[in-house]
């Protein structure tokens with residue numbers, strides 16, 4: 001019964017009366033979103049839409065892709081549309097962001113799982129980003145081993161795509177992961193930016209008919225897109241606990257068509273744990289204690305994701 005809700009949502013969305021078309025795409029009014037997701041309050045002052053319910057607060061601004069659900073920050077696939085005094089959310093964002101994040105228990109592709117595939121980014125001749133105290137490949141591996149120990153302590157089976165300093169192509173990582181069933185996939189990385197950069201961000205695969213944070217628009221349905229709802233729920237849990245427990249700049253939950261996410265046949269995300277180009281962050285990342293805390297926040301997110309998607 002519950003499993004059917006995902007399908008019925010799409011039908012309901014298409015049948016919604018409060019919709020409009022913009023650039024060939026369907027959008028739903030803020031009033032419709034409020035009713036559908038059972039918010040009790042809606043205010044639309046000064047280009048800002050706020051919805052409230054006893055448990056959830058939603059906030060978005062006209063022309064912006066930034067969306068907050070409680071304190072959790074997301075980049076929507078399309079900006080909030082303002083048309084003749086009414087605000088509209090794109091179909092992709094209503095169906096593939098707001099719905100799975102607010103109702104994770106209805107995600108039918110989120111199967112119970114016992115295995116976590118932990119993918120330490122880069123390795124071997126590929127150092128990844130280079131910071132003042134060390135390289136990305138060394139920090140992703142250290143974090144992967146800490147995460148493995150902590151997840152095992154919670155009863156998960158953990159498989160590392162690379163237990164040591166070896167090079168694996170992105171395709172090899174995906175093929176390796178896809179050999180496992182009842183699993184999820186977590187790829188670990190650290191960031192770099194010429195301007196320095198700051199903060200933590202988590203990526204889920206971009207849905208079809210949307211742009212990517214890095215790269216352009218695509219309509220292609222990759223195998224990873226069959227798990228869109230589960231992917232965003234997993235990304236949400238991991239990013240939310242990382243920001244809550246580690247603090248720092250919240251870069252939010254974003255979308256991209258990374259090679260390591262496109263071909264997955266299980267829920268998966270890519271985590272960026274901070275900037276090696278930022279000396280203060282690089283110093284924190286170089287600390288064992290900080291990486292241990294980071295592993296704890298990712299573990300907490302995974303445990304929360306499992307509880308919310310499998311309590312039905």
Ligand SMILES: [Zn+2]
Pocket residue numbers: 121122128129136189190
């Ligand atoms: Zn990387």
